[in-house]
Amino acid sequence: MDVEEFMNNVIAKNPGEKEFHQAVREVAESVQPVLKKNPEYEKAKILERMVEPERQVIFRVPWMDDNGEIRVNRGFRIEFNSAIGPYKGGLRFHPSVYIGIIKFLGFEQIFKNSLTGLPIGGGKGGSDFDPKGKSDNEVMRFCQSFMSELYRHIGPNTDVPAGDIGVGGREIGFLYGQYKKLTNRFESVLTGKGLNWGGSLVRPEATGYGATYFAKEMLKTRNESFQGKTVVISGSGNVAQYATQKVNQLGGKVVTLSDSSGFVYDPDGISGEKWDFVMELKNVKRGRIREYAEKFGVDYFEGQRPWGIECDVAMPCATQNEISLDEAKKLVNNGCIAVSEGANMPTVPEGVDYFVENEVLFGPAKAANAGGVATSGLEMAQNHVGLAWTFERVDQELHQIMINIHKNSWDAAEKYGYKGNLVVGANIAGFIKVADAMLDQGLV
Ligand code: NDP
Ligand code: 2IT
Numbered sequence: 528m529d530v531e532e533f534m535n536n537v538i539a540k541n542p543g544e545k546e547f548h549q550a551v552r553e554v555a556e557s558v559q560p561v562l563k564k565n566p567e568y569e570k571a572k573i574l575e576r577m578v579e580p581e582r583q584v585i586f587r588v589p590w591m592d593d594n595g596e597i598r599v600n601r602g603f604r605i606e607f608n609s610a611i612g613p614y615k616g617g618l619r620f621h622p623s624v625y626i627g628i629i630k631f632l633g634f635e636q637i638f639k640n641s642l643t644g645l646p647i648g649g650g651k652g653g654s655d656f657d658p659k660g661k662s663d664n665e666v667m668r669f670c671q672s673f674m675s676e677l678y679r680h681i682g683p684n685t686d687v688p689a690g691d692i693g694v695g696g697r698e699i700g701f702l703y704g705q706y707k708k709l710t711n712r713f714e715s716v717l718t719g720k721g722l723n724w725g726g727s728l729v730r731p732e733a734t735g736y737g738a739t740y741f742a743k744e745m746l747k748t749r750n751e752s753f754q755g756k757t758v759v760i761s762g763s764g765n766v767a768q769y770a771t772q773k774v775n776q777l778g779g780k781v782v783t784l785s786d787s788s789g790f791v792y793d794p795d796g797i798s799g800e801k802w803d804f805v806m807e808l809k810n811v812k813r814g815r816i817r818e819y820a821e822k823f824g825v826d827y828f829e830g831q832r833p834w835g836i837e838c839d840v841a842m843p844c845a846t847q848n849e850i851s852l853d854e855a856k857k858l859v860n861n862g863c864i865a866v867s868e869g870a871n872m873p874t875v876p877e878g879v880d881y882f883v884e885n886e887v888l889f890g891p892a893k894a895a896n897a898g899g900v901a902t903s904g905l906e907m908a909q910n911h912v913g914l915a916w917t918f919e920r921v922d923q924e925l926h927q928i929m930i931n932i933h934k935n936s937w938d939a940a941e942k943y944g945y946k947g948n949l950v951v952g953a954n955i956a957g958f959i960k961v962a963d964a965m966l967d968q969g970l971v
Contacts, residue, residue: 544627557954604652614650617691638957645904670701715910718903727906735769737898762845844869
């Protein structure tokens with residue numbers, strides 16, 4: 528297959544969706560050796576079919592703010608691929624959301640979910656709604672309006688949304704309440720639910736823990752561990768918070784956290800009561816990370832990202848394209864040996880290439896952050912049998928899934944002549960399972 532020609536078609540058909548183009552190009556390039564070896568995939572136009580979502584829903588979300596003013600947002604749910612299971616993927620509420628963001632996330636989700644080894648297809652949704660500065664009541668009214676349309680498109684065996692940026696426990700609660708009111712059904716239609724109403728232990732921790740377990744596996748291949756390592760983390764939301772906790776537990780020291788306004792640098796490490804402060808600040812007070820620097824008397828860098836700080840391991844846990852090529856170079860120059868992507872597509876393509884060329888242990892998002900959706904799969908499994916597993920059991924399953932993802936990605940890379948390249952390995956391992964399922968199911 529000629530990748531340039533393929534990409535020209537994708538770009539012509541999906542104009543202006545640059546994040547989607549970026550995600551598709553990486554997969555298309557990675558799977559070329561597989562297509563060469565297995566002409567049946569090309570003959571069945573598997574890749575051409577994969578880049579076309581099975582269904583895309585775009586809808587109006589009107590709601591009333593606390594001043595009685597009417598606001599209108601746009602809602603999305605893209606049901607990308609159901610070859611191996613019901614559509615599964617998060618909802619993102621952020622002002623930057625447009626169709627190109629939801630499509631890149633939904634496309635990535637297909638391969639990520641495949642890597643988990645669980646029967647879940649790929650989907651994603653969200654809205655350009657900005658939860659920042661909104662009251663709990665405003666968030667509730669928005670979520671109720673959003674679900675008033677979404678409910679007719681989802682279901683426990685059809686499509687099961689969860690959280691992403693701007694959608695956490697609070698939002699999942701309001702969404703679930705409205706779904707239940709509209710359908711009169713208490714069922715596993717969302718994950719990330721509260722523990723009292725069908726949620727799973729470890730789901731809040733899962734993405735951050737998983738990305739850290741993945742980094743641990745990468746470090747092992749060089750007889751290294753987190754013990755005594757300095758770790759730079761971006762973001763201070765769900766993924767960053769629990770990556771920080773797990774790094775601390777494994778003997779590492781996390782020296783930075785950030786939000787969209789800037790980053791804090793705490794050379795003594797963010798742990799213990801300092802970590803508790805972040806949890807309260809971000810999840811209850813919904814404040815800014817700058818307040819951490821004020822509270823503990825450390826440096827705050829307004830408008831900057833943390834990649835210039837010296838570290839052994841970097842974990843981008845905020846958003847897409849948050850590590851530029853220059854920042855990748857800075858990290859390598861400063862001695863960074865491993866990068867584990869907690870966020871989705873946080874490194875620009877040139878940065879990914881630079882890490883790989885310089886033999887940095889690089890865990891691409893669809894492998895490294897798959898622990899979140901994997902644990903969502905475990906939440907669904909518990910819901911289906913009406914049980915709630917212990918923390919230890921879920922954590923063990925999550926840990927084993929991350930070990931398997933690392934091994935399967937490693938093995939696939941080696942098999943196709945890209946030893947050590949987990950970008951190629953994860954794309955290939957994720958792709959083959961979905962491609963084979965599509966072949967089995969005929970032209971649908
Ligand atoms: P949260 O909303 O809990 O936190 C997001 C964090 O990233 C905040 O600190 C936020 O800062 C920062 N951030 C968001 N957008 C930007 C931006 N444009 N520029 C700079 N900083 C930004 O989200 P999560 O922690 O859940 O998600 C973080 C990343 O992890 C995302 O890429 C998400 O897709 C990915 N992910 C999440 C999973 C999950 O289970 N939650 C699973 C797998 C991946 P601010 O508050 O200032 O906006
Ligand atoms: O990007 C992701 O994998 C998520 N936001 C989690 C999706 C899920 O269904 O748990």
